[in-house]
Amino acid sequence: MIITPVTPHLNTFLIITLSKKMDGDTSNIKSLKFQMIVKLCLGCKFKSNFFDWCDACKLKHFKLNYDKSPSGNNEIDNRLKYYYSKSGLSEEFIEWISYEEFKDITHNVVNKETYSALWSKGCICDWNKDKFNWNRKIKKVALVNFEYNIIDFYRVLKEKEQYKLYGISKDPTSHSYILVFDDEVYNQNLCVKCQILSNFFYWCKSCKLNHFQLNYGEFPSGNDEIDNILKDHYYDFISPKELIEWIPYNEFRDIVLTADNKEIYNALWSKGCIYDWDEDKLSWIREVKKVTLVNFKCSINDFNIMVSYNLQYFLKLHLL
Ligand SMILES: [Zn+2]
Ligand SMILES: [Zn+2]
Known part of the structure; x- marks a missing residue:
């Protein structure tokens, strides 16, 4: 398809489309049609920019296009x-x-x-x-x-x-x-x-869950029960302080075992805890935090009890 440059001719502009078929003879033009004819008023015909045209000429262009x-x-x-x-x-x-x-x-x-x-x-x-x-x-x-x-x-x-x-x-x-x-x-x-609701806490359940998925993936923990707890929390909590969330282990830096208990570590959480919602960026505002990690390897019941008590960010849970 060849589109020729526009030829100004009186107050008519033509764009000619030539369809070529490459069936052996390359010069064989199978069809020739006038694709677009815009008749502009006298005032507009010298204005090459659409936005300078009068309303009537813009509407003629609308009709041609749509x-x-x-x-x-x-x-x-x-x-x-x-x-x-x-x-x-x-x-x-x-x-x-x-x-x-x-x-x-x-x-x-x-x-x-x-x-x-x-x-x-x-x-x-x-x-x-x-x-x-x-x-x-x-x-x-x-x-x-x-x-x-x-x-x-x-x-x-x-x-x-x-x-x-x-x-x-x-x-x-x-x-x-x-x-x-x-x-x-x-x-x-x-x-x-x-x-139109820029505050996360006013969103509907499905929008909150979409946001969860965007931030943590569909199955962040790989454990159905834990994923469901995390998701339930994500649409139920009503202030940033209440939120517990999934934290990938690689967000922890400077991990140190506590001397007296090898199931408890200290670490720096580089991504940091949520402390507010940013209404412009539609994302959480965070703060780097020192955290204590408790390993529930031998004690999954205790883990569930802790989760049901809705611990806040200073005691983040992670299954190893
Ligand atoms: Zn006009
Ligand atoms: Zn919604």
Whole structure:
């Protein structure tokens, strides 16, 4: 496919796509079609930058790219057109994204309404004055299906600046509308409801467990019972002081056996204990700590009793 440079001609711009088939004769052009014709008003035809155009010309470009009514829903179409004509920066755009543009769709195990996918066409980066269209970049995206939750759909759309929202799509099977977010920004795997709650303690159970998984892995201890205790704690505790967590052994430095009891060691915990939640970074604030490690090798019952007493960080437990 060859895209010719744009030829300004009166107030019409053409982009011509030539499709070549390499069946022996390389010069054999099988088809020639006019891909894009944007008729700009007199005021806009001298302005090569999309953002300098008038609203009417921007909407003509919208129609060429997405069709007159891409979503099939008046309210959604109107919002898409509004953002297309009123956005002053490419980052502010949200656009209609055809579902076929998503590849490698994988469903989230915990939250069935969320999928991740590769957006093959990619997000808009900036305006290409030569090609007369957007420069794009392939992106990993998070898709959130709003089948049962159309009120939240419109609320998130309204507050789109808070999220990195690329656009709207439609699931061809359920016919429900989908919001398309940047996967990296969505990396905490938070549900849409929890995304606006920056405090960990207000999150729902499934978001807390996602955060657990991100921090410690799905089965950190390799022991079902202990993993369940850790997970239960992670969504039950209501202040940082209450938390017990999984600590990989390599986070301990300067391990010293106490003289009188070989089951008790002292160490420096390099990653440190949790003492608060950082609402900007959405992660824990920590402090390097001296800790005492108690080895329960011969006494798994005592271990369970200690855990049920909910010991605080100064007595961290680790099975050896
Ligand atoms: Zn115009
Ligand atoms: Zn949630």
